[in-house]
Structure formats: C-alpha cells, structure tokens
Amino acid sequence: MKNNNVIEVENLTKKFGNFTAVNSITFEVKKGEIFGFLGANGAGKTTAMKMLIGISKPTSGKAQVAGFDVFTHPEDIKKNIGYMSQKFALYDDLTVKENITFFGGIYGLSRAKIKEKRNELVEELGLQDIVNELVGSLPLGWKQKISFSIALLHSPTIVFLDEPTGGVDPITRRQFWEMIYKAANNGTTVFVTTHYMDEAEYCDRVSIMVDGKIEALDTPKKLKEKYNADNMNDVFLKLARG
Amino acid sequence: MSISVQHISKSFKKVTAVNDVSFELKEGELFGLIGPDGAGKTTIFRILTTLLFADKGTATVAGFDVIGDYKEIRNNVGYMPGKFSLYQDLTVEENLDFFATIFGTTIEENYELIKDIYVQIEPFKKRRAGALSGGMKQKLALSCALIHKPKVLFLDEPTTGVDPVSRKEFWEMLKRLQQKGITILVSTPYMDEAELCDRIALIQHGKILQIDTPQEIIKHYPKKIYDVKADNMYRLLESLKSFEHHYSVYPFGEFVHYTDKREDFNPQELQQYLATKNHQNIKIEITKTTIEDTFMELAK
Numbered sequence: 001m002k003n004n005n006v007i008e009v010e011n012l013t014k015k016f017g018n019f020t021a022v023n024s025i026t027f028e029v030k031k032g033e034i035f036g037f038l039g040a041n042g043a044g045k046t047t048a049m050k051m052l053i054g055i056s057k058p059t060s061g062k063a064q065v066a067g068f069d070v071f072t073h074p075e076d077i078k079k080n081i082g083y084m085s086q087k088f089a090l091y092d093d094l095t096v097k098e099n100i101t102f103f104g105g106i107y108g109l110s111r112a113k114i115k116e117k118r119n120e121l122v123e124e125l126g127l128q129d130i131v132n133e134l135v136g137s138l139p140l141g142w143k144q145k146i147s148f149s150i151a152l153l154h155s156p157t158i159v160f161l162d163e164p165t166g167g168v169d170p171i172t173r174r175q176f177w178e179m180i181y182k183a184a185n186n187g188t189t190v191f192v193t194t195h196y197m198d199e200a201e202y203c204d205r206v207s208i209m210v211d212g213k214i215e216a217l218d219t220p221k222k223l224k225e226k227y228n229a230d231n232m233n234d235v236f237l238k239l240a241r242g
Numbered sequence: 243m244s245i246s247v248q249h250i251s252k253s254f255k256k257v258t259a260v261n262d263v264s265f266e267l268k269e270g271e272l273f274g275l276i277g278p279d280g281a282g283k284t285t286i287f288r289i290l291t292t293l294l295f296a297d298k299g300t301a302t303v304a305g306f307d308v309i310g311d312y313k314e315i316r317n318n319v320g321y322m323p324g325k326f327s328l329y330q331d332l333t334v335e336e337n338l339d340f341f342a343t344i345f346g347t348t349i350e351e352n353y354e355l356i357k358d359i360y361v362q363i364e365p366f367k368k369r370r371a372g373a374l375s376g377g378m379k380q381k382l383a384l385s386c387a388l389i390h391k392p393k394v395l396f397l398d399e400p401t402t403g404v405d406p407v408s409r410k411e412f413w414e415m416l417k418r419l420q421q422k423g424i425t426i427l428v429s430t431p432y433m434d435e436a437e438l439c440d441r442i443a444l445i446q447h448g449k450i451l452q453i454d455t456p457q458e459i460i461k462h463y464p465k466k467i468y469d470v471k472a473d474n475m476y477r478l479l480e481s482l483k484s485f486e487h488h489y490s491v492y493p494f495g496e497f498v499h500y501t502d503k504r505e506d507f508n509p510q511e512l513q514q515y516l517a518t519k520n521h522q523n524i525k526i527e528i529t530k531t532t533i534e535d536t537f538m539e540l541a542k
Contacts (some may be wrong), residue, residue, distance in 0.1 A: 170542060171492075195409075198495040
C-alpha cells in the first residue's frame with residue numbers, strides 16, 4: 001500500500017446469488033482527502049461501503065483500508081475507522097454526555113482521555129446547555145453533528161459518512177460540511193455519500209457508481225468539463241440515466 | 243378552495259409541532275411545504291388526512307371539514323406517508339388490488355390515471371412489496387394512493403433519500419398528475435424542488451416563514467449575492483467569516499455565497515482583502531438568488 005493512500009481497492013466484487021451488487025470496482029483514496037461516493041439508489045454504494053468497513057466479506061478482488069486487508073483483518077479496520085450511518089445510531093435514552101462516554105469506552109479510550117475529548121467536543125460544538133439532555137430530545141441537526149463528532153472520538157485515520165445530511169435544514173447542512181472540511185484539514189480522510197449534488201462539489205474527488213460499477217471518478221471540476229455540464233447535478237443525470 | 247387551513251396549532255407534550263399555520267390551495271394547484279425534518283410538515287399532513295386532531299384552528303379538504311366530515315375526506319384524498327406503509331408481504335399487484343377494493347373500485351377502472359407510473363413496476367408485479375428497491379416502493383405507494391382517483395393528493399416527503407435521477411422522474415410524474423386536475427400538497431426538504439411548485443410555504447419550527455410563488459419569494463430576498471471562489475475552500479470560508487463587513491457566508495456547490503452588510507459594497511475591496519490573505523485564483527461574481535438562500539435568511 002502506498003504511503004499516502006488510506007483506501008486501495010482493486011477489482012472488488014460482491015455477489016448475492018446471481019446478482020452482482022458491486023462489479024469489480026477499482027479506486028484509491030488519499031490521506032486527508034474528502035472523497036464523495038455517489039450513485040443512484042440501488043447502484044451498490046451501501047454494499048461497497050459495508051465491505052470497506054469490514055462488515056461484509058467481498059466475493060472477490062482486493063481491498064485495504066487504513067492499512068488493513070478487508071479479507072483477513074476486518075476487526076482491525078473497525079478499530080481504526082469512524083463510521084456514521086444514515087440511520088441515527090446514538091442511544092436516544094442516554095444523555096449527550098453518556099453517549100460520548102459510552103462510545104469512548106467502546107473504542108477503548110482511557111477515562112482521562114474520554115474526559116479530555118468530551119470537554120473538547122462540548123467546547124467546539126457549543127454543547128454546554130444540552131450536554132445533560134437526552135439525545136432523543138434533540139433536533140436532527142444536532143444529533144447529526146454529535147454523531148459525526150463521536151465517529152471522530154478515537155481519532156480514526158478515516159471516517160465513513162453514509163448520507164449524513166439527509167433531511168437536515170440548509171444551515172445545519174452547511175455547518176456539517178464545515179466540520180467535514182475541518183476534519184480533512186486536520187488530516188482525517190473523509191469518505192462520504194450524499195444525494196445532494198451541491199455537496200458533491202465540496203469533495204476533492206467524486207466517484208459515481210452506476211449498476212455496480214464505477215462509471216466516473218475525478219475532481220468535480222474535471223467531471224463537469226468531461227461531461228460538458230454546468231454542475232454536478234447535470235453530470236449525475238447524464239451518467240446515471242445512461 | 244381545495245384545501246383551506248386556518249390558524250392550526252398542535253402540540254405534543256412540551257413541543258409545539260405546528261404553531262398557528264394558515265394556507266390555502268386552489269383546485270389543481272401543486273403546492274409545496276418546504277422545510278427540514280422537525281419543521282411540522284408531517285403533523286400538518288396528519289391533521290389534513292384526518293389522522294390527528296389539531297389543538298386549535300380549522301381545516302377543510304375538498305370542501306369537507308377535517309373533523310365533522312372525516313369519512314368523506316378519506317374517500318376523496320390519496321395519502322402517501324413519508325414512511326413506506328404498504329403491506330410488505332403482499333405482492334405489488336396484491337397491494338394495488340387491496341387499495342382499489344377498499345375504496346370500492348378496481349384497478350381497471352382507474353388504470354389510465356396510474357398507467358404512466360405503474361408500467362414501470364408492472365414487470366415486478368408478482369414480487370412482494372418488501373423486496374422492492376426504494377425507487378420502486380415509491381412508485382407503488384404513489385399508484386396505491388391514486389387508485390381511487392382522489393381529488394387531492396398528499397405526498398409527505400416522497401423524494402427524501404432518493405437519488406437525483408429518480409427525484410427528477412418523480413417530479414415529472416407529479417406534473418402530469420397535476421394536468422389531470424388533481425390538487426397536490428407535497429412536502430420536501432430539498433430546496434431545489436421548491437422551484438417546481440406553483441406556490442410554496444417555507445416552514446421551520448412549526449411556523450410558516452413565507453408563502454408565495456417561488457419567483458416572488460426569490461424576488462423578496464433583500465441583498466445582492468456574490469459567488470466567491472478560490473483554491474482552498476476551507477480557508478476561503480474562514481477568511482470570509484473574519485471579514486468585518488460580511489453579512490452571510492454559506493458554501494454553495496463550488497462557490498461560497500457571500501453577502502455584505504453595506505449597501506455600497508464594492509467586490510474589488512473583498513478581492514483585495516482575500517489577496518492579502520494569500521488566496522489563489524480568486525473569483526467574485528454577482529449571482530442569482532435561490533430558494534435555499536431565502537430560506538436560510540428567513541430561518542436565521
């Protein structure tokens with residue numbers, strides 16, 4: 001694995017019976033990059049992502065994430081990545097503080113470290129007033145920001161975000177992206193899926209999956225040039241419509 | 243009026259979900275409730291489809307009162323809830339047949355209305371609904387909501403989590419239904435879809451921020467918006483936010499939308515400021531206002 005690649009994928013394939021959900025995809029993601037992983041519903045994004053985070057075994061091909069092989073070391077991958085699912089996955093009936101402590105413990109951080117991280121997080125997100133509130137009572141935008149911060153709690157090399165901003169209001173959506181920029185600026189690699197095409201523009205590079213294959217992969221600027229499109233929405237429509 | 247909502251409020255324990263909301267839909271209108279999760283959109287839908295009582299206010303749908311005439315309303319409206327609510331273990335065809343029967347009609351009788359949509363899922367008509375992809379579930383749900391030829395169609399976030407291609411197709415279907423005379427109330431968190439409605443209500447925290455045609459709403463935006471671009475987006479945002487005259491700074495696709503506090507703002511001055519901050523390839527251009535800009539300004 002090249003030094004500055006956090007993901008290296010070669011001919012990665014996943015079949016369910018006769019159905020090929022992911023069809024021989026090849027790409028790499030560099031350290032500190034914001035990588036947008038786009039595609040229509042059913043194109044195979046979630047299946048590909050599940051293989052990369054070590055919870056689904058590929059049928060064939062090769063893949064390394066954060067220096068570990070997805071076939072032989074899925075447990076090491078899980079310890080070294082952050083993951084935020086499109087479905088909210090914090091505990092609604094624990095407070096913000098309790099959730100942070102709980103996930104810190106899961107990732108094996110020491111008590112002192114958890115406390116330090118928690119204070120940092122409270123300060124940064126301005127959580128002072130809600131740190132003792134049940135997470136279930138918070139608005140969606142807050143939940144998503146807290147989920148993202150918790151996914152970064154153990155300082156992973158890479159964080160996977162699966163549609164983190166679906167349904168979130170436009171202001172919070174932008175605050176969320178500023179958090180992503182900040183994480184990337186600090187050297188964390190960000191792998192993100194979204195259906196908002198303006199968000200695709202915020203990525204350093206973007207791949208577009210169509211029927212299990214990666215049909216395009218480049219910077220938003222080059223993709224727009226190549227497909228003679230004004231924006232990423234047009235690129236997406238041209239590609240995914242065939 | 244096809245729908246009339248007058249001063250509706252609804253609270254759940256401590257939370258005021260809908261706060262003194264009023265609006266009206268003319269017959270055949272395509273009206274959008276535009277707002278994020280938690281804005282109160284679903285509560286409004288549930289009140290209008292007679293599934294929930296409002297604490298205050300009155301509402302009529304297709305001329306019927308939501309409380310006194312609830313049975314008539316149920317016969318005259320189609321409702322597609324945000325959450326997939328068909329029978330997962332019935333097939334596509336069985337679901338459709340079930341809804342037709344409930345409303346005392348048949349698939350054949352109103353086939354013309356759903357034809358455009360249904361042909362796309364007809365090849366899978368023997369498949370159980372639970373085994374369909376997201377896009378196909380959405381088409382089946384719309385077919386079921388239409389099978390009794392409703393006067394008014396309620397669509398609660400039909401495109402949330404749906405990719406741009408399917409979203410576009412879905413809106414093309416809505417336009418065709420509208421041409422058949424059906425009044426449509428649709429909600430969405432996607433601001434770009436607002437521009438496809440005849441009129442919209444921008445809503446947040448249970449309050450309506452503004453109601454008008456998308457064009458008028460855009461026209462009322464008080465400031466000039468500039469597209470700003472430079473090589474490093476993160477640094478650009480930081481620099482713009484520390485510029486003392488900035489009014490708002492929001493990432494917008496490949497640009498940052500910038501507005502200035504002053505009436506007599508000169509973009510040249512910003513250009514110079516960014517240059518002193520060592521930004522490369524700076525571009526500043528005046529740009530068009532979008533619904534999303536307006537929403538953010540009203541929601542501030």
